[in-house]
Amino acid sequence: METNIVEVENFVQQSEERRGSAFTQEVKRYLERYPNTQYVDVLLTDLNSCFRGKRIPVSSLKKLEKGCYFPASVFAMDILGNVVEEAGLGQEMGEPDRTCVPVLGSLTPSAADPEFIGQMLLTMVDEDGAPFDVEPRNVLNRLWQQLRQRG
Numbered sequence: 001m002e003t004n005i006v007e008v009e010n011f012v013q014q015s016e017e018r019r020g021s022a023f024t025q026e027v028k029r030y031l032e033r034y035p036n037t038q039y040v041d042v043l044l045t046d047l048n049s050c051f052r053g054k055r056i057p058v059s060s061l062k063k064l065e066k067g068c069y070f071p072a073s074v075f076a077m078d079i080l081g082n083v084v085e086e087a088g089l090g091q092e093m094g095e096p097d098r099t100c101v102p103v104l105g106s107l108t109p110s111a112a113d114p115e116f117i118g119q120m121l122l123t124m125v126d127e128d129g130a131p132f133d134v135e136p137r138n139v140l141n142r143l144w145q146q147l148r149q150r151g
Contacts, residue, residue: 024062027061030107037109040058041120044074044124045136045137046136050077055117066101067099072098100123103120103121106120123137
């Protein structure tokens with residue numbers, strides 16, 4: 001059993017290193033192309049297709065490589081932004097924060113102000129680095145994989 005834990009830890013570390021180097025390269029290329037960027041909006045899409053996020057200074061973008069935190073309840077909000085407690089992701093769980101990591105390839109200029117603001121999508125992961133089950137992107141990916149297996 002101990003070997004399996006070590007193998008998993010090594011896999012997670014290698015995945016983080018690959019993502020990190022790819023993320024660093026993506027940021028470098030983006031800033032070479034858009035040198036006037038001052039802020040980047042980091043965004044999650046909730047179940048209602050509404051963006052939930054933060055605006056960070058471009059100087060903080062490198063820190064995003066290791067992730068940032070959003071509450072799991074972001075996937076239990078109604079269209080007005082109120083947490084639907086019946087979903088079980090709000091106060092019942094203590095409003096836990098989860099790690100969100102960049103979606104590689106998603107750093108683009110913002111339509112609102114493309115010269116000075118960029119935007120990047122995030123994806124939420126569990127404590128072990130696995131995709132967070134209820135995030136719409138992960139639900140769709142699981143369904144897509146099931147359909148592909150069926151042919």
